[in-house]
Amino acid sequence: MLQPGNRGQGKAAAVSPPPVPVARAVVDCGVYVDGVRQPTPPDFRAALAFVRATGSGFVWLGLHQPDERQMNDVAAAFGLHPLMVEDAVHAHQRPKLELYDDTMFLVLRTVKYIDHDDDEVANDIVETGEIMVLAGRDFVITVRHGDHTHLAGVRSRLEAEPDHLRLGPATVVHAVADRVVDSYVDVVDDMESDVDDLEERVFAASSRDLDIDIVYLFKREVLQLRRAVHPLGSPLSLLSGTNGTLEAAALTPNGKEIRKHFRDVADHLTAVNEMVVEYDERLTTLLNAAATKVSxxxxxxxxxxxxxxxxxxxxxxxxxxxxxxxxxxxxxxxxxxxxxxxxxxxxxxxxxxxxxxxxxxx
Incomplete structure (x- = not known):
């Protein structure tokens, strides 16, 4: 029987949810030595212990929307900075690249084009997600938030290329960034026909039949896409440059080769940025034209x-x-x-x- 002074504590204990094990948030965990995946360890702690005991290879841990307790357990095992843990849990970060001692923290915004039959009844044309990549000398942790994170097949594709995966954790960082930027290319290609159709509709329709709301919808979606794409230019510039960012994070013994791959990703991002700016300018022109026709x-x-x-x-x-x-x-x-x-x-x-x-x- 509870004592009067302990009633509040007993009630709090009764409603407090039990901690969710980290395994619930783990998508996959693998150990890679010389580019080849080793037999699956029991959990990420055993995997990290194996890598550090042998002094070769690295651990690739994939997480999906971990909570604070789960991320703290991961941070305790890998020695992550508390600020990295906070950003990884709460998400909603702008694309950025940060170094915490010898650990790299890269934030990427993912986008997905939503198929729609009629623009006039579509509420969203672009949906976003978020990927954080935490990479050190002997580990890579990918944290995904949202349903549209575009990492399906990245691990299997890398495992089929052991020579490339042999370059170390930087290979995984590049593969994730490359997959995200490729998704940007797909989205801007899909949006091109929509913008063209919208342009024809604005200039072909009479001012009485013109619905300016659809122009505002596309303008808002392009702005959302621009917020995801544009800030990534600076992180990719650092990763593809000669300032030793990859070496500072100890992701690869020689970053010269992997920097070539990051430069290719940066070139694709530049092309996407140009397309997004073009769409934004065209939609601005359409807004002005529609407003002029209405006036x-x-x-x-x-x-x-x-x-x-x-x-x-x-x-x-x-x-x-x-x-x-x-x-x-x-x-x-x-x-x-x-x-x-x-x-x-x-x-x-x-x-x-x-x-x-x-x-x-x-």
């Missing part, structure tokens, strides 16, 4: 309203004068006054209509 239509409508109001003002003024019921209005007693007045009104209204029509107000 022109509003001006046309206002001119028509003003023209008809001017024509209607003539009989309104005459009716106002003769509706004052003065006793001494001589023309009221002439039998031709009414038809003559109607003729004058019709003539003036017709003349005004011709004038407004000549100047395209009607």
């Amino acid at each position: 022109t239509q509003m001006n046309t409508d206002m001119r028509k309203i003003s023209a008809w109001a001017g024509i209607a003002a003539v009989p309104t003024a005459v009716a106002g004068i003769y509706g004052m019921n003065f006793d001494y209005m001589p023309e009221l007693h002439n039998k031709w006054s009414y038809p003559v007045l109607l003729l004058i009104l019709l003539s003036v209204c017709f003349l005004l209509w011709r004038i407004f029509h000549r100047y395209n107000w009607l």
